[in-house]
Amino acid sequence: MASKNTDGERAEPTARALANLDLNLLVTLNAVLHHQSVTRAAEHLGVTQPAVSASLARLRRHFDDEILHRVGNRYQLTPFGIDLRQRTRMALTGVERVFASRATFEATDTTREYTVITSDYTTALLGQRLTQLLDQRAPHARLRWLPSIPDLVARAEHTLTAHDVMLVPHGFVTDLPNETIFHDDWIVVSDPEHTPDPPTADDLRRRPWVLVYNSQTASTPAARRLRMLGIEPRVQVVTESFLTAPALVTGSARIALLPRRMLDLPVIHEGLRADPCPVDLGQLTQAMWWHPMLTDEPEHRFLRTLIRQAALELNNADTAQPINQSPR
Structure with missing residues (x-):
């Protein structure tokens, strides 16, 4: 008997499950998790408090968890709600990226904010030149540098659903698209x-x-x-x-x-x-890592091209300063 576990047959139940969900609930969930208050979430979304309460009730039934509950005279997230917070923000960012996509990409017109996660050392080496290249090619875009804190690196696949690129050495991240950009001793x-x-x-x-x-x-x-x-x-x-x-x-x-x-x-x-x-x-082998869903996205390919160019200029300008054996 032929196996029923084909990719198409696996995808069909997922598609049916999503079809039965109101994806607007994701926006409400994100607001509730962020504000930890139905009232403040409603104010943030510009809707009535009963509307948020009704959506929260649907979310509670879906997840079989309170998500937000009263403790004394205040509300706080359940442990499951805390766990949902980062994943919800990442999922919403992914949805925003989908609907912000364009069939054609013009670097001079994009207003995208690109995020690069890396150490202060790599920022010091590449930051100025990468910023200059972005300003020359995409003057309306922005570049946000974030520190490569251990939690972000340890959860690289999840992190990179919400951020564009991670610049960290080989050995920390696996099973994601990557490209070596420079070496160091x-x-x-x-x-x-x-x-x-x-x-x-x-x-x-x-x-x-x-x-x-x-x-x-x-x-x-x-x-x-x-x-x-x-x-x-x-x-x-x-x-x-x-x-x-x-x-x-x-x-x-x-x-x-x-x-x-x-x-x-x-x-x-x-x-x-x-x-x-x-x-x-x-050697320290520094690499550029990204989520596979972004591999063919034109705006993301553009960023990778700029990083590649900045690293190439760094390598070409490397003075190979000798290591000092005496005080500087």
């Missing part, structure tokens, strides 16, 4: 008063560290590689910003691993030294 940054000679592998084991990201779900590829080599950093300071690490090293015995291209940025403090890492950590 890792250097050890230290204060020369405490590091008269290049650090050794033993120094990596015994010296206190400034680590950029340090949790069960977040660390740099270099820190993960260190641990794979049996070197467990003695973490003294943790920051979620590459650009703050040099200041946290200055005047101390602490060391930090930073991408070499940061030597071209003014944030590297005068007086710090930078050395090649005494153990092989491999």
Whole structure:
């Protein structure tokens, strides 16, 4: 007997289920979840409170959950309601994108706000040039930079239903369309008063560290590689910003691993030294990631072209500054 699990037959029940739903409920759900109040949701939507209450009743029956309930003299979301909040916002953003699409795309006319999720280090490297390219090609568009906080990266597929691009190294995101945009090497940054000679592998084991990201779900590829080599950093300071690490090293015995291209940025403090890492950590391979539903969208292809161009100019302009073995 032929299998009934064909793509078409799987899609048909989904289509029937959606046909029986009023997608306007998604707008009401988003407002209720955001305001945690039927009254404020109604004011936000410009409808009556009874209309929102009726929609909320339908949503409660659909999900078999209260979503919003009274606790004492105020209302708050149920645990399920809290879980729905981000997914609802992402789903609504996806719907908005569908209906904002145009059969033809003219960059000079678009007013789209593009969102790029990445570290401050990558923003410092690519931000100015990418902004210039967007201004030249699409003067009415906007660019929003968001920090690559661990939760967004860990839920990359969901995150990228609501945002355009994530620029993070290979090793954090899987099973999504991607393109490598540049490579970098890792250097050890230290204060020369405490590091008269290049650090050794033993120094990596015994010296206190400034680590950029340090949790069960977040660390740099270099820190993960260190641990794979049996070197467990003695973490003294943790920051979620590459650009703050040099200041946290200055005047101390602490060391930090930073991408070499940061030597071209003014944030590297005068007086710090930078050395090649005494153990092989491999390269940092920075990539551009996006949701598969956006692969063929003209406006999104346009953004990827600009990012590709900005990265190409970065690579062509790379001064390959030598790693300093003495104070800057």
